Amino acid sequence: MATMPERLHCLYKALGSILPQLDHLNLYLNNFPRTFNLYEHYPELEAYSHIIQFTSSRDIGDRRDHARFTDALKYGQGHYYVCVDDDIVYPADYIERLAGRSETYHDKVALCVHGYGLWENLQDFTSDRARESRYFHFEHELASDALVDVAGIGTLFCPAELIEEDFSSPPYGFSDLVLAKYFFTRSIPVVAIRRQKSWLKGIPNKSTLYKEARSENNDAKTYARELAGIMKNISRKNCTTLLDLNQTPEEIVCSDTALCLPDDIDRHEIYICLSGVNCGTKIKAICIALQKALVNILSRRMNICFLDDGSDDDTRRQIATHAFTHLSRYRISTFRNDVSQGPSCSKAMLVNEARKKTGRKLFCMLDLDRTVTPVLGRLLHAIIMQGYHQALYSTTGRAPDTIIWWEESGTLMDFKALRNARNKRDSRQHKAFLDALLDTLPQYCRKKLRYKLTTAPPPFHRQQRKLHQVLRSLLVKSRK
Structure with a gap:
């Protein structure tokens, strides 16, 4: 998880919902003062101090949302790597259900709750009309699992061995698109899982990367257009193989x-x-x-x-x-x-x-x-x-x-x-x-x-x- 001072008001709810389900949490503090102490603000969280590891942007630089992958290479076979947001309340069965779903796909795919597909002639991935039927918001119902191109990083769940980069190099601010390119070039399917409405619940806040992406001129839109062009007419043969569960x-x-x-x-x-x-x-x-x-x-x-x-x-x-x-x-x-x-x-x-x-x-x-x-x-x-x-x-x-x-x-x-x-x-x-x-x-x-x-x-x-x-x-x- 990566967070920043402007999101401190919603951090407690997010941590309280996900910490009981984790073995270890890497918490990246972007642009916090060195004197910041989480437990002074939320003493109840000190019960989880043995599984929380803090890393400051003052030590690794301001990587924004990419900071979540700073220690990704420490893990491998036998671990699941989970990215969570500081403005989402996760259900009590979140990890259990995603782990079970990953086993269904033989731990060969990346899973998400929030995800979307890209399209031909993409101009603006935040407002094009073609986006409507390809966009699966984490608060909305999804009747069946769906293959997508881009996973919302705050709901990413995958076997740790699938992640072989720490994404420490720029550009920063749109790790979901950067990771989508990573999965695509390695022919790793990305699947948005079936769920009921409001299984995950967002916490209202004024500062989000999505609002930033909707601004007129930004690198995320350019990157999305380039990525859509790369994906166009490219074979999904490996996706077909990995999603084939030998079903009758x-x-x-x-x-x-x-x-x-x-x-x-x-x-x-x-x-x-x-x-x-x-x-x-x-x-x-x-x-x-x-x-x-x-x-x-x-x-x-x-x-x-x-x-x-x-x-x-x-x-x-x-x-x-x-x-x-x-x-x-x-x-x-x-x-x-x-x-x-x-x-x-x-x-x-x-x-x-x-x-x-x-x-x-x-x-x-x-x-x-x-x-x-x-x-x-x-x-x-x-x-x-x-x-x-x-x-x-x-x-x-x-x-x-x-x-x-x-x-x-x-x-x-x-x-x-x-x-x-x-x-x-x-x-x-x-x-x-x-x-x-x-x-x-x-x-x-x-x-x-x-x-x-x-x-x-x-x-x-x-x-x-x-x-x-x-x-x-x-x-x-x-x-x-």
Whole structure:
């Protein structure tokens, strides 16, 4: 921990929350007088005098927040190195939970509670719009672990052997960015951990490095722009390897760990397509739910496409506002029909737009008036990693209208043909649709499904209902 006289009023609460959990604390006093005595100000802390070691900036120079790493090289295998802030109250299970999480990742990653990702064309990392969906504040809830680029130093937790520098050289004042470059060049993943809201609590104070970083001209913004440029289009192959916990598909779907797609799979485009009409009041909730569902999966090929199917409310404006606020981590596209074309044609339009780009694609079709649960992102990851390229999926009762499939030649359903088959109920078109559907399924599922469909009641809408019932069970069977 590093502190300064202006933060003395909040130091006591921070120390009181973290000291009972530590074996040793290096406390760096920046710009304090030599006569300063912590125990004169807070006698209660003298009970921990045997684990507190003081170092003054008068002895090592004013390294600001970098002073936390002055003695980092003294430790190694068998230790955890923890950086804490003097303006945060830490929960009683802070160290215990982070140590357990580190063991989950085999002590090969750096963990944090406060963290964020960088983005292309970064101008100002404190105010760019793209920051919103990449920034995980320590006081906010995080539904699943998420891979980030920058760890907030006041919440850093990592095996001590991962730190092989003391960062004693300038620039000072933005150690989070300096450490981010260090981890990146050594291919060490940085993971923000899952937590509930207000697990950590900030202590109000007027002097913070973040407020300094928001000023017009400072070195932190320049450094962040340069770092974002370095990270652009660089392989995360090692991150993928270290985050691979050899989980089965079932374990991936139930997991809350951070996920990173391998580079060879990451070249395939993932399209999440949402369409609907007059859903303006639900857009914000849908975007927030989708952000939570995708937070633990990292892919440069994630596309989220919205289609407003002729709404006469403010759906279009709501999409423009909330999609780019909550989902800016991904590539966003928006489309609009002046006159409603119906669900089938709307979905077909989004598919046709995606087909303009080359390469294989994974589609996930969602209704614009339905929210999703966090299982969606993990489900997509499991499907991609297992390579079920011929399978058509409908998720369980948590999101029964969600359809996911790979685009393969001759296996992608034609939504317009489906609509015509439904409307005309022509037996030939009906049979063609069922044959096309069966072609998308794994071979071992086809015979059983064909039997169930042909024995269903003859009217198409009843047969379609039977189809939905069968599809709901396919995900489990396909994974097995």
